[in-house]
Amino acid sequence: MTAPLLGMLGAQTMAELRARWRVAAFSVTSLVLPVVFFTFFGLPYASQTFPDGVSVGAYLLVSFAAYGVGNVMVYGFGIGVANERGMKVDLLMRATPLPPAVAVLAKVLVALAFALVSIVVLIVFGVVVGGIRQDLAVWLQVIARLLAGSMPFVALGFAIGYTAGPHAAPALANLIYLPLSFASGLFLPVSQLPGFVQKIAPYLPSYHYGQLAWSAVGARAEPLAVSLAWLAGYTVVFLAIAMRAYRREETRKFA
Amino acid sequence: MSPDTTSVVELNDLTKRYGDVQALRGITLRIAAGEIVAMLGPNGAGKTTSLSLMLGLRRPSSGDVRLFGLPPTDRRARSRAGVMLQESGAPGVLTVRELIALFASYYPAPLPVEQALAMAGLEDKAAARVATLSGGQRQRLYFALAVGGNPEALFLDEPTVGMDIEARRAFVAGIQALAGAGKSVIFTTHYLREAEELATRIVVIDRGVVIADATPRALMARVAGKRVSFTVAEPLPADAFAGLVISALDVSDGRVRFLTSEPETALRRLFARGVEPRDLEVAGADLEEAVLSLTRRPEGA
Numbered sequence: 147m148t149a150p151l152l153g154m155l156g157a158q159t160m161a162e163l164r165a166r167w168r169v170a171a172f173s174v175t176s177l178v179l180p181v182v183f184f185t186f187f188g189l190p191y192a193s194q195t196f197p198d199g200v201s202v203g204a205y206l207l208v209s210f211a212a213y214g215v216g217n218v219m220v221y222g223f224g225i226g227v228a229n230e231r232g233m234k235v236d237l238l239m240r241a242t243p244l245p246p247a248v249a250v251l252a253k254v255l256v257a258l259a260f261a262l263v264s265i266v267v268l269i270v271f272g273v274v275v276g277g278i279r280q281d282l283a284v285w286l287q288v289i290a291r292l293l294a295g296s297m298p299f300v301a302l303g304f305a306i307g308y309t310a311g312p313h314a315a316p317a318l319a320n321l322i323y324l325p326l327s328f329a330s331g332l333f334l335p336v337s338q339l340p341g342f343v344q345k346i347a348p349y350l351p352s353y354h355y356g357q358l359a360w361s362a363v364g365a366r367a368e369p370l371a372v373s374l375a376w377l378a379g380y381t382v383v384f385l386a387i388a389m390r391a392y393r394r395e396e397t398r399k400f401a
Numbered sequence: 402m403s404p405d406t407t408s409v410v411e412l413n414d415l416t417k418r419y420g421d422v423q424a425l426r427g428i429t430l431r432i433a434a435g436e437i438v439a440m441l442g443p444n445g446a447g448k449t450t451s452l453s454l455m456l457g458l459r460r461p462s463s464g465d466v467r468l469f470g471l472p473p474t475d476r477r478a479r480s481r482a483g484v485m486l487q488e489s490g491a492p493g494v495l496t497v498r499e500l501i502a503l504f505a506s507y508y509p510a511p512l513p514v515e516q517a518l519a520m521a522g523l524e525d526k527a528a529a530r531v532a533t534l535s536g537g538q539r540q541r542l543y544f545a546l547a548v549g550g551n552p553e554a555l556f557l558d559e560p561t562v563g564m565d566i567e568a569r570r571a572f573v574a575g576i577q578a579l580a581g582a583g584k585s586v587i588f589t590t591h592y593l594r595e596a597e598e599l600a601t602r603i604v605v606i607d608r609g610v611v612i613a614d615a616t617p618r619a620l621m622a623r624v625a626g627k628r629v630s631f632t633v634a635e636p637l638p639a640d641a642f643a644g645l646v647i648s649a650l651d652v653s654d655g656r657v658r659f660l661t662s663e664p665e666t667a668l669r670r671l672f673a674r675g676v677e678p679r680d681l682e683v684a685g686a687d688l689e690e691a692v693l694s695l696t697r698r699p700e701g702a
Contacts, residue, residue: 147509157506168494241484267458
């Protein structure tokens with residue numbers, strides 16, 4: 147006889163949610179940081195429009211929403227997994243009947259919930275403070291695309307979490323994710339970046355992630371299928387790196 | 402096979418090598434339901450490795466492991482086993498109650514959280530965050546997590562290390578209650594006293610092999626019960642100790658020390674061989690010393 151997996155998933159998700167919420171530094175940062183960045187870099191241009199009629203405010207808002215979701219994933223998993231390894235919680239869980247897949251799924255669900263809240267907070271801020279107007283359907287489209295497209299950043303988080311120790315993980319996450327976001331046009335439109343960065347941008351996962359959001363508010367972008375293919379490819383690459391690090395640790399700790 | 406006839410644990414000629422270190426050299430062991438087994442031995446004897454293999458936390462280099470007749474990583478097997486490990490950690494931001502409830506959700510028929518709290522003596526700390534617990538309280542928490550799933554068998558690795566006297570007392574009472582309820586308990590320890598007090602069976606492991614496997618009473622009868630020591634003026638004849646049933650022989654600075662269960666016989670033989678003991682002392686060996694004598698190779702054997 148075994149316990150029902152759905153019950154385990156529910157309990158595990160609740161526990162992750164509580165744990166995540168109580169690390170105030172993380173939950174506040176992941177919700178507030180995109181708003182702060184948008185206030186500095188987006189709000190001044192909120193009422194302008196691009197020559198093709200697309201709202202600059204909406205464009206920048208969804209850019210920072212994309213940054214925020216990636217942030218939740220890369221930091222949440224990177225630091226979370228590294229901490230669990232550091233505190234040897236993984237050893238405690240390993241001896242229980244909890245399937246590792248259920249534990250991972252619970253983490254992903256909680257991260258998606260946090261990401262959802264971070265997008266909604268930012269959109270509400272942009273609408274109320276910045277006066278940015280889009281149809282509700284557009285906002286919903288943005289939310290759905292950003293959540294669905296976030297998987298490469300989940301995988302990147304796992305790769306960092308299994309590679310770095312608890313002290314190195316935050317620095318490594320910063321070192322990877324911040325330049326990635328800048329170079330992909332999530333802070334400033336790609337057209338305003340230095341020339342060599344513009345050349346690199348189309349090869350970065352966050353650039354194609356941004357495309358999902360930009361095309362949702364009407365900006366000219368690559369076809370959806372191309373974005374999704376790039377994101378899927380990066381998910382596979384990051385997962386492979388994560389699995390390699392995970393296996394190496396398995397051998398070291400448990401073989 | 403019905404659960405009643407399935408062994409809790411079956412180890413078949415198990416070996417385990419870590420790099421150059423041969424941690425287990427062929428362990429065969431069958432533990433039946435309802436047994437309270439102490440795995441006793443000095444540090445590095447292979448106790449923790451044996452336990453890790455039983456639970457599928459590590460893979461054997463050779464040999465076969467069954468937990469409730471299944472591979473030990475099988476969820477059905479793990480659902481029947483509660484585990485308390487050395488050196489594991491716990492998520493610090495959850496409260497004691499929350500963590501126990503979470504672990505309970507992993508098992509098919511868990512205990513009510515309050516009962517697990519009570520068994521570990523943690524009622525006062527139920528609302529405390531795990532990170533704020535002392536070492537002893539943390540150890541009790543791990544015990545609560547192990548029993549909270551209401552498993553048929555408990556596997557405890559050095560459970561009383563770091564426990565204060567009070568926690569230890571609660572722990573002993575907890576084990577006795579579990580034994581009374583027909584659970585199996587397998588624990589490692591290097592304290593003979595603890596093994597004797599709790600176990601129905603003691604498995605002594607040394608350097609990766611089982612060197613004794615008996616009830617506490619039978620084991621006590623086997624171990625050398627007296628410590629004999631004396632001084633000799635003249636060098637001992639080369640074959641002075643040949644054929645004597647003694648162990649842990651130590652000759653230094655003219656002082657001879659050994660353990661034996663038959664001090665009279667040993668001394669009579671020594672006299673007959675011309676040894677003249679001076680300043681003779683015969684005292685009850687303490688139990689640790691006695692079992693340690695088992696874990697060393699007996700002299701002349």
